[in-house]
Amino acid sequence: MKRFYRTMASFHKELLVAQLAVKRASILTKKISDEIAAKTTGGISKTDKSPVTIGDFAAQAIVINSILKNFPSDEVVGEEDSDLIRQTPGLGQNILEHIQNVQNEDKFSSDVLGELSSIDSVCSTIDKGDSKGGSSGRIWALDPIDGTKGFLRGDQFAVCLALIVDGEVQLGVIGCPNLLVDLSNPSGKRGGLFSAIRGRGSYYQNLFEEVKPLDDQRRIFLNNKVSFAEAKVCEGVEKGHSSHELQALIKEDLNIVSKSLNLDSQVKYCALARGDAEIYLRLPKDVNYQEKIWDHAAGNVLITEAEGVVSDIYGNSLDFGKGRTLQSQGIVASSKTLHADIIKTIKKIIGENGEELQKYC
Incomplete structure (x- = not known):
């Protein structure tokens, strides 16, 4: 029989950890994306020839470290492994420096999220995203940078994290560093933190502000009154x-x-x-x-x-x-x-x- 994990109280800590981890990873990846876009250079090529950057590795290490500090028995399905870091001179040190910089900037979250202090700890943490997934137990699904090409050109990308329990997604958090607060105002503020808990609703707040309780965030909904003639x-x-x-x-x-x-x-x-x-x-x-x-x-x-x-x-x-x-x-x-x-x-x-x-x- 599947375990029962549906109440808000059951996921209060999970949501806070996910929000703080996604926010920390989003701050880091936003800075790297801006640097790459300014230099108009790409990333490193993985063996499958897809682009990857230090941001993917750093974000995965931050988020997995945060999850396992708080929920050491949980599994993580992550996109990256550390092989390229170990094979590329200087890459590990570069990643560690970026992680330590955001840890220093985000010190107030370290009591919850923990910190990484060595290249070996970064690599071993990244490699803990090797879960095969499945229909039993608590499994987190992590995309450290979703939209790598957007990330490389300084456009839209996201840090995405979800908790799957016995095969069903129970909560999700997405950080969107470059998403306009108001799409009709191209010169306006950017950055959104989106959170959802099954049975509790979906919520939104500015990514770069202090993480608020759900009741103080904006409840969001799809528009269920629009016809196809008006739909986007x-x-x-x-x-x-x-x-x-x-x-x-x-x-x-x-x-x-x-x-x-x-x-x-x-x-x-x-x-x-x-x-x-x-x-x-x-x-x-x-x-x-x-x-x-x-x-x-x-x-x-x-x-x-x-x-x-x-x-x-x-x-x-x-x-x-x-x-x-x-x-x-x-x-x-x-x-x-x-x-x-x-x-x-x-x-x-x-x-x-x-x-x-x-x-x-």
């Missing part, structure tokens, strides 16, 4: 992340005419939850690709607790208890009033069971 779609900036051909056909069939909102990473989930848009489609570019749980766990609970819906492209709920991937195809997040018709349109185009999906991949 959140689209990824990177063309390789979603089938834009299929997306265009879906929008045409549903008579969606509003200009799309282009954002990197799980920032799209945050924009939906805050009411900046009503639809997010992540449509397969490869019929065999399976989404990683760290790319969607925090966003999933944020949307559902903001009174929205998240599913795969066939309308099935996402299963975060099958390992490090979702083992399903695509993502559809939207307001409750629009979701069923979106799924109906997708099936009309690709077939009830995706018989025509390959055409658009």
Whole structure:
């Protein structure tokens, strides 16, 4: 029988640790992103040729260290390992210096989060993100920098953390250092901290202010009163992340005419939850690709607790208890009033069971 973890009191400490850790990691990654963008240089290449920076490693070390200090029996599904750090002269020292700088800046949180003081401790902590996931126990899903390309160009990225208990996402926290407080004011303040607890709702506050109790944060909701004629779609900036051909056909069939909102990473989930848009489609570019749980766990609970819906492209709920991937195809997040018709349109185009999906991949 699954254990019962649903009350607010059960997750009070988990939420505080997650918020403080995500905030500390967001402050660090924001500074590194600004430095990289100013120099117009990229990151280091991992063996899979995807870009990675000291920010990914530093943020993963900070967050995992914070979790395991407080919940030493928990597991973490993280994106990175320390192999590249150990193989690259000087990289470990660079990462440690950035971590120590943010620890000094954020001293008041160290009683809760702890501190890292050596390259070996940084590497060993990063490697504790090696959980295989699954449907039993307490497992945290961490994306230390979601939206690496946005991070590298000084645009949108996010630090994303979620707690999965017995296969179900129970809380999520997302830090968005570059997200405008008001999208209609491009010169306005930036930075959002988004939090959700299952059964308690979704909340928002400025990332760079002191973390407040949930009751003092802004409760956020999707807009469930908007029609397709008025609805905005959140689209990824990177063309390789979603089938834009299929997306265009879906929008045409549903008579969606509003200009799309282009954002990197799980920032799209945050924009939906805050009411900046009503639809997010992540449509397969490869019929065999399976989404990683760290790319969607925090966003999933944020949307559902903001009174929205998240599913795969066939309308099935996402299963975060099958390992490090979702083992399903695509993502559809939207307001409750629009979701069923979106799924109906997708099936009309690709077939009830995706018989025509390959055409658009």
